[in-house]
Structures are given as C-alpha cells and as structure tokens.
Amino acid sequence: MSGFYILLGADGPVIIDLPQAVDAAANNHAPRMLVRDVDNPDVDLAAHFEHVETTADLESFMREIDSARLAEAAHQMRLPERA
Numbered sequence: 001m002s003g004f005y006i007l008l009g010a011d012g013p014v015i016i017d018l019p020q021a022v023d024a025a026a027n028n029h030a031p032r033m034l035v036r037d038v039d040n041p042d043v044d045l046a047a048h049f050e051h052v053e054t055t056a057d058l059e060s061f062m063r064e065i066d067s068a069r070l071a072e073a074a075h076q077m078r079l080p081e082r083a
Contacts, residue, residue: 005017015034024030 005015007014007016024034027033
C-alpha cells in the first residue's frame with residue numbers, strides 16, 4: 001500500500017483507495033488483503049509529509065471534476081445497451 005492513499009483524519013488514519021481489481025464488498029479475502037497491504041507499505045509513511053501553506057484553487061478543481069463527469073457521461077452514452 002502506498003502512503004499516498006492514507007490520510008490522517010481527526011479519528012486516525014483513513015484509507016482513501018483500495019486496489020481497483022478487488023471489490024472489497026464482495027471479496028471474502030478483502031480484509032486479509034488489506035491487513036497484508038497495511039503490514040507491508042511500500043513507503044515510509046512518516047517520512048514524506050510536507051505542510052504547504054498555499055490555498056487550493058477550488059474553482060479550477062471543480063471544473064476538472066465537472067469535465068470528467070461530462071466525459072464519462074458521453075462515454076456511457078456511446079456504450080451498447082446491456083440486456
């Protein structure tokens with residue numbers, strides 16, 4: 001598991017990404033895989049934090065999200081219907 005997918009929240013660490021190949025809700029092995037990944041991080045989680053005092057450009061960020069949503073909607077419209 002990469003340290004880039006772990007955020008420190010007020011209540012402790014929060015994992016923000018799971019392997020895309022694993023449906024954690026439907027896979028009986030998901031808890032074991034999570035423990036394996038947490039026990040074997042591929043980075044030193046404590047050594048890479050750098051506090052940045054800049055303000056995020058939220059408007060630009062939201063435009064990117066909206067653009068991705070529109071692109072995905074257009075993609076979905078081009079897919080053949082499933083029976």
